[in-house]
Amino acid sequence: MPNIDPHIFVIFGATGDLTKRKLLPALYHLMQEKDVAANCYVLGTARSDWSDERFRREAREALAEQFSERALLRWCDQNLFYQSLGSDSQDYEGLRDRIQALEAEHDLPGNRAFYLSLPPRVYGSTIEALGEVGLNGGPGWSRVVIEKPFGHDLESARALNDRVHAHFSEDQVYRIDHYLGKETVQNLLAFRFGNAIFESMWNRDRIERVEITVAEDLGVGERAGYYDDAGHLRDMMQNHLTQLFTLVAMEPPSSMSADAIRSEKVKVLRSTRPIDPEEVVFGQYADGQFDDTSAPAYRDEPGVPDDSTTETFVALPLHIDNWRWQGVPFLLRTGKRLPEKRTQIAVHFECAPVSLFQQTDEDGQPCGVDPNVLLITLQPDEGFDLHFEVKTPGEAFQLETQKLRFRYEEAYGPMPDAYETLLQDIIVGDQTLFVHSDEVEASWELYTPLLDADLDVQPYPAGSWGPDAADDVLRTNGAATTPSTLSS
Numbered sequence: 001m002p003n004i005d006p007h008i009f010v011i012f013g014a015t016g017d018l019t020k021r022k023l024l025p026a027l028y029h030l031m032q033e034k035d036v037a038a039n040c041y042v043l044g045t046a047r048s049d050w051s052d053e054r055f056r057r058e059a060r061e062a063l064a065e066q067f068s069e070r071a072l073l074r075w076c077d078q079n080l081f082y083q084s085l086g087s088d089s090q091d092y093e094g095l096r097d098r099i100q101a102l103e104a105e106h107d108l109p110g111n112r113a114f115y116l117s118l119p120p121r122v123y124g125s126t127i128e129a130l131g132e133v134g135l136n137g138g139p140g141w142s143r144v145v146i147e148k149p150f151g152h153d154l155e156s157a158r159a160l161n162d163r164v165h166a167h168f169s170e171d172q173v174y175r176i177d178h179y180l181g182k183e184t185v186q187n188l189l190a191f192r193f194g195n196a197i198f199e200s201m202w203n204r205d206r207i208e209r210v211e212i213t214v215a216e217d218l219g220v221g222e223r224a225g226y227y228d229d230a231g232h233l234r235d236m237m238q239n240h241l242t243q244l245f246t247l248v249a250m251e252p253p254s255s256m257s258a259d260a261i262r263s264e265k266v267k268v269l270r271s272t273r274p275i276d277p278e279e280v281v282f283g284q285y286a287d288g289q290f291d292d293t294s295a296p297a298y299r300d301e302p303g304v305p306d307d308s309t310t311e312t313f314v315a316l317p318l319h320i321d322n323w324r325w326q327g328v329p330f331l332l333r334t335g336k337r338l339p340e341k342r343t344q345i346a347v348h349f350e351c352a353p354v355s356l357f358q359q360t361d362e363d364g365q366p367c368g369v370d371p372n373v374l375l376i377t378l379q380p381d382e383g384f385d386l387h388f389e390v391k392t393p394g395e396a397f398q399l400e401t402q403k404l405r406f407r408y409e410e411a412y413g414p415m416p417d418a419y420e421t422l423l424q425d426i427i428v429g430d431q432t433l434f435v436h437s438d439e440v441e442a443s444w445e446l447y448t449p450l451l452d453a454d455l456d457v458q459p460y461p462a463g464s465w466g467p468d469a470a471d472d473v474l475r476t477n478g479a480a481t482t483p484s485t486l487s488s
Contacts, residue, residue: 004030004427006039007111007140008099012126013118014044014055014082018147020062022178023117026420028063028075030427040427041102045085045095055082092133099135110139113426116146119226123150124163131167145174145426148239149230150435153451154444161437174426175435179240179343181418183408184378186433188247188345189261191376191384198374199252201349203324208371209477211331211346212244215338219285219295219462220312224303231310233282236334238447242269243435244378245330248345249320258431262439269442273319277453281470283313285337288461295337295462309457312336315470317477318446329477333470337462343378370401382415383407 009027011019024042031040044055056076063072083098085091103110114130116123123146130136130144146164151157164173179185192199201207214236220227227235246265253260287297298304298312313335320330349372373387386404408415425433458467465471 004039004424005111005140006106006108007113007427008041008043008102008108009423009427010043010045010095010099010112010114012045012085012114012116015046015048015050015058016117018117019044020058022417022419023115023423024059025063025066026417026423028067028072029417029420030424031075031079032071040079041106041108042080043099043102044080044082047084047086049084050082052080052082056080089129089132092129092135096133096135108140112138112140112142114142114144115426116144118147120147120149120152124160127164127167136167136172141172141429142168143172143174143426143429144168145176147176149234150175150239150440151444152230152234154441154448157440157444161440165437170437171431173434173437174431175437175440176422177239177243177435178418178422179378180243180433180435181420181422182378182382183415183421184376184382185244185247186421188244188376189256192248193252204326204328206349207328208348208350209329209331210248210348211333211474212241212248213332213342213344213346214241214244214334215340215342215465216334216336217290217338217341219337220298220301220304222302224301228304228308228310232312232314232334232336233447233450237314237316237332238443239435241332241334242443242446244345245318245332246439248347249325249330251324256432258434261432262436266436266438266442268320269439269446271320271322272446273321275316275318275446275450277450277455279473280314280316280450280453280455281467281473282311282455282457283315283335283460283467283470284308284310284457285312285335285462286459288337288463290337290339290463297462298336311455311457313338313460313466313470315466315474317473331474331477333466333474335460335466338465339463341380345376345378347374347376349373370399375403381407382409 011023013019027040027042044050050058059076059080060072081098081102083095085095099112102108112135114135116126118126127144136142136144144164151160192202243265246268249268250261250264251267253264285295285298287300288295298310299306299308304310315331315333315335318330318332320326320328351371370387370389372389373385375385375387377383377385384406387401388403389399389401392400422433425431458469460467460470
């Protein structure tokens, strides 16, 4: 683990679900390293009128099932604190005074991280309040962490960037996308740029298409209040899938520095052709069968309006106009209530220029040799599969697809939580896995026209792979209509 400077980690929205499920477990696990716990003090803050002891008790209950009780009690009692916070300037002055008092008590040098686990509508006002009371700077470093979504469209993203930059410089800002904390996502860089055999084939001469699928088997659950206003294009496509797209398509960076990597990702977005609304399919799940049980329609979920037209499924192609990728479609698909939970990238290589093998399918009809496919599975069962053709034993010269297989858990054991990776990077000041302001705006430039296009939202049965129209669009660009067939 890199050296961690002594600091205070301030969580806004500390009484919320994200703090209990992700942030506190990740911080606690990080702090179990030798001598690290003494360097990190967590100050939770929210509107609730809690005491230090109430915050510690809630933390112990949230963490008790995962960690040793004795060590947990010691950490909670020594490292956790709480400050009630309203919305006026005096409350933020009180927050500043509490931070300074803790720093004096524990002999800390004034390093501070502010994590905004808050509704997006208050990001701007919270950042302004921090700046007005001087918490955007200090004797040490100051960093602010902003959860997605960063903006609602291009105009709001630019406005939020302006408000942030009025108080924090870009090197202080960490726009967090938890997908980028997954080890398998990070390994895309190592896989591409550490293995010459693949990077030499990573272009339009060898690759026919790339499919990126983020499938969720669950419905909207308890998120209807946020989700029905946002929709799946904003909730998943504009951030998670687009980040995967840029990592797959980017040019080799000049170095592995955060600035070099993020610069290449922005170049991909700026080289991407405007999306044709005619090639975009929005869907909304209707009722259906899922795992042998009935699943309700989106409009029947708690908190969803009966006449909602919010999309729960998006499929579209992206085209990059540069030398490496000209003519290679990137086919993105994501939705809720699909047959399985799966995030995967399928790189389909070109067929051999001449087929030397004459084959027949199960019905005795002539068929070609299947092309090679590199399947990168990000969740679940993280790993890689390279599909290739072999001759089946016997007299007849027949080919079948086999695969070379690698699984992270088999090689390294359980994977670390994405939030743990990202929180460590925040504390040590590594911005590689965080989204730059230019990336945010370039991404919204692609997708905002679709928000204004008033696209039809087509129903699809829960438990299916989406609307039939999506199959048509993806098939036109060469895609398989059921991504799970490659993983079986």
